[in-house]
Amino acid sequence: MPGKMIELEEYIKQQQKEPDNYTPVFYRLKNQQEYDALLALLASKPHIQVYDQISSQLSELMKIRNPAKRLTTEESEQQINEFLGNASLSTIGVWVYFPWSGRVVHILDEKEFVELRTSRNKHKITDEEAAILGTKKIGIIGLSVGQSIALTLAMERVCGELRLADFDELELSNMNRIRTGIYNLSQSKVVIAAREIAELDPFIKVKCYTQGATEDNLMDFMTGNGQLDILVEECDGIDIKIISRMKAKELKIPVVMEMNDRGMLDIERFDLDPELPLLHGLIPDLDLVTLQNLTSEEKIPILGPMVGMKDMSPKMKYSLTEIGKSITTWPQLASSVVLGGAMVADTCRRIILDQLRSSGRYYVDFEQLIR
Structure with a gap:
């Protein structure tokens, strides 16, 4: 032996x-x-x-x-x-x-x-609407929750081009909410998603940013080969969360975010209101230099309102107190991730087709809706 x-x-x-x-x-x-x-x-x-x-x-x-x-x-x-x-x-x-x-x-x-x-999309999506959707470009930063969003957008063909950014590789613990095979362990998360999209619909254009979204590549991510029509922000880093919104606001690109707790969906229509404050004014107005030099302690009071900490579910609030004790990071459930994929895809489609014009923060909380 x-x-x-x-x-x-x-x-x-x-x-x-x-x-x-x-x-x-x-x-x-x-x-x-x-x-x-x-x-x-x-x-x-x-x-x-x-x-x-x-x-x-x-x-x-x-x-x-x-x-x-x-x-x-x-x-x-x-x-x-x-x-x-x-x-x-x-x-x-x-x-x-x-x-x-x-x-x-x-x-x-x-x-x-x-x-x-797409024949079974009719008449929920008309031929005229499908033609419009097929010309649009959507960028997704963060491919944990973002993987479900990307695949749902592709299945429904809400766009003709997807740009995916995440520097992370798949770990076994990610597979409680990322749908893929164990043979993909240590593979880039964006590459895993891009391959699945290609196998579903090889005609959808996909561009991967395997180094993640950075200050250096954000402009290319948002404008290279044509400007994004929507930015979906699902990353963990507070710096990129804010910097990406600064760029989106400058370029008048709407931003959609799903927080994976209580079905919280956030929409910022910088395309309709270029003066809209970042995250509806929930975070302080910071310049880039200050943002890049924040300590971990200084980031906490900014992160709280950003992710809606006061409105989180009791189990999520408790989980945050256990990070570094009984868990290494905040938990995410597959059911919530799949719901997030559906909500963001539906929101992106309606924004593109001018069927939704509002900004705000919304909840699809099953525990409150179904008792």
């Missing part, structure tokens, strides 16, 4: 850390070069798994395009053949390679893919 243990340890040492790749690769086989490139990829990496269910996607596409009629098998096949024209099944749509999982999946191309994947 000792010899076998040494053999296992040597095998583990030889394994290289997986690169932070989160961008899928597209192959459209009507292009001969891309056809050849896909064949070369499959030949060079025989472990790749290939998933080709394009026929079922085409059948479902014909079904949703004929909602008032139950198509017979023959009628469905006829419509599929008309859709194909002279093309073969293999050259229809796009083949998507996910390098991190070693999978190639054959799917409809973007227009038809989005049409089919």
